Amino acid sequence: MRGYAAFLGKELIEAVRTYKLFLMLVIFGVFGMSSPLLAKLTPQMIASVVSPELAATIPAPSAVDAWTQFYKNVGQLGLVILIIMFSGVLANELSKGTLVNVVTKGLSRGAVILAKLTSMVAIWTGSLVLAAGLTWVYTQYLFGSNALPHLVVSVVLLWVFGVFLLSLLVCAATLGSNNWVALLITVAVVAVGLVAGIIPAAYHYNPLSLASQNMALITGTVTLGDLWPAIGITLGLIVVLVAAAIGIFRRRVL
């Protein structure tokens, strides 16, 4: 436990010194601020760039559009950046051999994996809360209201999906010693999920629904009840992936 706490501290200091924390907060902060602004200013931009006639045919933007932009930015590009940012989670230290020292001095390998996961989840949580909070504040000012159902739940679902991706990334990272291996496996699994999305009924069970059905949940075309199987499967997969990551990491050569 002390090893875990010490290694977690080291991970967080590393996140600060390598600018990872700073980058994540600035990027997600920009996403959070720009989403409602983009929704609000789209008609004006079309009016000045294309033609006022076309802009007049577009319905006036609302808080729903602001959150649609939020899920477009954070739920797609944001998750891509999250994965790329942390793709070197194990590879950097494996290639430098710096883990050998601490592990031979008695730090358990499970603690290494858990501490790395904890620090990534903490940074993801902070970034997502910042982005969602800024979108909430901006939407409140620009559109006067945030009165949308399931707003918090849909953000929590996106958070769960982010944690799932990070667990997947850590598990994939234990399989190779190059950050491209981790990145490729993660992308491959997401691609499988995207292909499964072709089957209409699969969204009940697809973990990807947690990052793609958020607006459907807010607008009411999908209910939380529809997504329970997907939520359960995702949570189960997180546990399995973390256990697998620790199991594989215990057996591998550092």
Next chain:
Amino acid sequence: MNEIGQYIPFLIPLAIAQVVLMVVAIVHIVRHRHYRFGSMALWIVVAVVFGFIGPVVYFVFGRDRDE
């Protein structure tokens, strides 16, 4: 364009965040002369031209890992 003028208070923090990102990247590029690939000139151009993505690409792919 007057309609856009009223949103300037909302645009300022956004602009500040983007400028801070760019400046931090440029300072890092100038102070660390070793990159995984590319040259100082290339990375400065990337950080300035690709306002938002450029600095991120530099920090993730361009920065030398051992510093």
